[in-house]
Amino acid sequence: MSAARRAGGRVFVYRHTVAVRVLHWVNFVTLTVMLMSGLQIFNAHPALYWGASSEFSHPLLSIEAMQDDHGHTWGVTTVGAHSFVTTGLLGWSRGGGGSFTERGFPRWATLPSDTWLAMGRLWHLSFAWILVVNGALYVLLGLSSGHLKRDLWMTRADWRSLGHTFIEHLRLRFPKGDEARRYNGLQKLAYLFVIFVVAPAIVLSGLTMSPTMDAGFPWLLWVFHGRQSARTIHFICAMTLLGFFVVHIAMVILSGLWNNVRSMMTGRYAIETMPASAAEPRHE
Amino acid sequence: MSEVISVRRRRLILGLGAGAGTLLLGGCDRLSSLPQTQSVLGSAQWLTRAAQRVLVSRDARAPEFTRADIAPVFRANGTTDPDNPQYQAMARNGFRDWRLRVDGLVERPMSFSLDDIRSMTAQTQITRHDCVEGWSCIGQWTGPLLRDLLARVVPKPQARYVMFFCADPMDDGGDFYYESIDMRTAAHPQTLLAYALNGETLPVAYGAPLRLRLGRQLGYKMAKYVMHIQLVSSYRPFGQGRGGYWEDQGYTWYAGI
Numbered sequence: 001m002s003a004a005r006r007a008g009g010r011v012f013v014y015r016h017t018v019a020v021r022v023l024h025w026v027n028f029v030t031l032t033v034m035l036m037s038g039l040q041i042f043n044a045h046p047a048l049y050w051g052a053s054s055e056f057s058h059p060l061l062s063i064e065a066m067q068d069d070h071g072h073t074w075g076v077t078t079v080g081a082h083s084f085v086t087t088g089l090l091g092w093s094r095g096g097g098g099s100f101t102e103r104g105f106p107r108w109a110t111l112p113s114d115t116w117l118a119m120g121r122l123w124h125l126s127f128a129w130i131l132v133v134n135g136a137l138y139v140l141l142g143l144s145s146g147h148l149k150r151d152l153w154m155t156r157a158d159w160r161s162l163g164h165t166f167i168e169h170l171r172l173r174f175p176k177g178d179e180a181r182r183y184n185g186l187q188k189l190a191y192l193f194v195i196f197v198v199a200p201a202i203v204l205s206g207l208t209m210s211p212t213m214d215a216g217f218p219w220l221l222w223v224f225h226g227r228q229s230a231r232t233i234h235f236i237c238a239m240t241l242l243g244f245f246v247v248h249i250a251m252v253i254l255s256g257l258w259n260n261v262r263s264m265m266t267g268r269y270a271i272e273t274m275p276a277s278a279a280e281p282r283h284e
Numbered sequence: 285m286s287e288v289i290s291v292r293r294r295r296l297i298l299g300l301g302a303g304a305g306t307l308l309l310g311g312c313d314r315l316s317s318l319p320q321t322q323s324v325l326g327s328a329q330w331l332t333r334a335a336q337r338v339l340v341s342r343d344a345r346a347p348e349f350t351r352a353d354i355a356p357v358f359r360a361n362g363t364t365d366p367d368n369p370q371y372q373a374m375a376r377n378g379f380r381d382w383r384l385r386v387d388g389l390v391e392r393p394m395s396f397s398l399d400d401i402r403s404m405t406a407q408t409q410i411t412r413h414d415c416v417e418g419w420s421c422i423g424q425w426t427g428p429l430l431r432d433l434l435a436r437v438v439p440k441p442q443a444r445y446v447m448f449f450c451a452d453p454m455d456d457g458g459d460f461y462y463e464s465i466d467m468r469t470a471a472h473p474q475t476l477l478a479y480a481l482n483g484e485t486l487p488v489a490y491g492a493p494l495r496l497r498l499g500r501q502l503g504y505k506m507a508k509y510v511m512h513i514q515l516v517s518s519y520r521p522f523g524q525g526r527g528g529y530w531e532d533q534g535y536t537w538y539a540g541i
Contacts, residue, residue, distance in 0.1 A: 029308070032308075032309075033312070036309075036312075041418065044416070044417040044418055045417040045419050047419075049419075052349065052353065052412060052420065052422060053355055053412060053419075053420040053421050053422045054355075054359075054419035054420050054421060055355075056357070056419075111313075111316075112312065112313050112316040112317075113313050114313075116534075117417070117535075118533060118534035118535045119316045119322070119534065121416070121535070121536065122325040122326050122534070122536070123312070123316075123325060125328055125329070125536075125541060126324075126325040126326075126327075126328035129328055129331060209541075210540060210541035211346060211412070211414050211499070211500045211501060211502065211540060211541075212336045212340055212500040213336065213339075213340065213540075213541070214346060214347060214500075215340055215344040215345055215346045215347070215499060215500045216336070216339055216341065217339075217340075221347060227412065227414065227420050228419075228420055231418060257298070258294045258298070261297075261298065261301070265297075
């Protein structure tokens with residue numbers, strides 16, 4: 001590290017190993033395919049239930065097209081007892097020919113765009129293998145290299161400063177200097193939640209929808225309260241991952257788009273040094 | 285490196301990334317229509333089947349339920365009234381003229397009347413029916429085990445699949461519904477030829493007079509209006525060669541997931 005560089009107030013640290021970077025991008029592509037093909041599959045029966053079977057008259061959530069007395073069609077999404085007009089987005093949106101058609105999620109959100117359950121299942125059930133292998137590699141490498149323990153495990157200090165970190169995030173003030181070398185508590189909790197709660201839940205609830213798996217592992221049905229509940233939980237997990245993704249992208253942009261993207265491509269992450277900081281940069 | 289070049293390069297790389305993403309999504313639509321893509325993605329079903337064969341024992345049973353769990357209205361899907369004059373004539377006559385032919389790679393080809401089927405030892409099971417669309421319904425099914433019926437005709441060792449040919453025409457071209465399962469599935473203790481639903485004679489909408497019931501696969505495998513069972517070494521010669529009507533439309537042959 002040259003003195004000139006340091007005087008400029010920036011040092012580079014090696015943030016992400018090549019394994020983490022490759023797994024990250026494979027995961028990104030795979031999850032995108034899984035989400036969009038999953039919405040295609042959902043569209044084949046755009047309603048969710050609780051329990052073992054589908055009580056068609058009592059869905060937890062349903063997305064449909066409804067006609068009013070004047071012959072006008074609306075997209076209507078019903079969650080429990082509450083109905084919302086969602087024309088253009090859910091229930092009634094533009095099809096391939098440009099005219100409106102009845103479909104759960106819109107064309108731009110599904111893979112393939114057209115209503116095509118067989119193809120949605122081909123994408124979903126093949127990429128599920130890539131997702132599981134990629135995720136297993138991440139956890140195995142993370143455990144053996146110490147990455148999970150070193151970088152993601154919550155320390156006492158993380159717990160203590162959680163409230164402060166939360167308020168700082170609300171103010172969009174992100175850690176600088178030495179603090180930026182490591183993940184903060186909020187970040188760690190978000191990643192741990194996704195890796196150890198949502199990811200296992202989405203895989204297991206997905207497997208619970210397999211009738212063969214239910215024969216071999218009946219406890220799955222117990223855990224998820226039946227096949228239709230598993231389908232509902234699978235959907236909720238997918239929406240949770242989507243929520244994580246949105247927040248993740250927002251944070252990537254707000255805390256320095258280029259720096260974050262570069263660190264996930266080359267591994268190099270720039271840290272702005274603070275004049276008061278006494279600590280010597282260890283890297284480069 | 286000067287800051288200007290660096291900023292330009294950043295924009296270029298970020299732009300390329302965004303462009304690649306858009307292409308990827310548009311490309312996935314294009315890819316979906318290629319037979320090669322369908323074939324490559326579809327091959328994952330054999331990996332899934334192999335994995336499930338390792339994980340789930342041959343005779344592991346699908347969960348069974350109680351009478352209280354039976355759906356008040358069991359959804360009838362697919363064909364609910366075959367557009368076939370011969371079938372409709374049989375239905376009007378209470379299927380007295382209906383015969384189930386069982387032949388192919390068997391030692392003793394046979395033909396069964398509905399009374400023959402009803403006189404066999406029957407199983408009654410309350411199981412969940414899972415449609416590929418995503419919904420499930422619980423119903424009580426009664427009928428003989430397929431393996432008991434096959435024991436009567438004595439399958440030859442070369443027999444690898446059981447084909448089911450049905451009475452419901454699927455289009456104007458004269459293609460009828462058909463399906464196939466492997467011998468392992470045929471021998472499963474929950475694989476029934478059902479003639480009753482919820483204690484009553486199987487209604488036409490659910491596949492009268494006889495339909496296949498599997499405990500561990502999706503609904504489209506469970507052929508309704510079964511007329512003819514044939515044991516074969518390969519399902520390739522039938523239909524478009526993928527083993528069933530919906531398989532020919534792009535659905536996977538293995539429907540255990």
